[in-house]
Amino acid sequence: MQKPFRNTTTTCLLMLLSITGIPRIRGQLLSGCLDGETQHYDGERWIHSGNFLVVCSEGKIKVLKCMTDAGTVLEVGTEGLVEDGVTYSCVDEPDEPMHDEGSGLDPELGVHCQDENDMVVDHFWICCVGKKLKGCADDRGNTQKAGHFVVGQGLLKYCNIHPSGLRGRIEPKGCFNGTEYDDPDDEQFHAKKYAIWRQGDVDLRCGDQGIVVYRCYVDGKQLYFGAAWMDSHGAFHICK
Secondary structure, eight states, X not given: OOSOSSSSOXXXXXXXXXXXXXXXXXXXXXXXEEETTEEXXXXXXXXXXXXXXXXXXXXXXXXXXXXXXXXXXXXXXXXOEXXXXXXXXXXXXXXXXXXXXXXXXXXXXXXXXXSSSOEEETTEEEETTTTEEEEEEOTTOOEESXXXXXXXXXXXXXXXXXXXXXOEEEEEEEEEOSOTTSOTTOGGGEEOTTEEEXXXXXXXEEETXXXXXXXXXXXXXXXXXXXXXXXXXXXXXXXX
């Protein structure tokens, strides 16, 4: 939250699936766990992403409790805690198979330049002359050497290229709720994953696919995405 939105009331769903299901966290047999690039031993506890108390247990990272931005500890199952204008819920979700999205490219074969022109592969900006990574590119082809950029439906990414230019990483950073004219590095427009905020007559949510409609407000009633209704004038509407 860190006050990234213009409205005064925000909802934050601290979902366990956001910890156990994202590609940055992987278990490594029984010898420990890997969180990003940090190795943790079995039984070790730490704070992940500022909002989750986790433990490495038999090669798997498990969530023990959630935490608000102010540091208040929430037990799993807690819903509707309001703190500093933000409503927090520590929600457990059933285990589901993990499906990492990929480009379909064979990592062993790699991608080779066809000429000396720069090229973009999965948002990585590649210098074909120097055979190095130069930076990242958004959906519109705008390139940059480092920093935040936006793709898809408001997905916020961070371009992290090693000084050698031989390796790099595009890190997920939640969503960007600014306009195309706003600076992606401006933190007031940054929204954490699973955050929900009000915009006009709808609530928007930062999810896996970016910013989507979560809920609509009609005549004082709340209707969730996909709900349909007829108004008093006989017009048909869908919350989407």
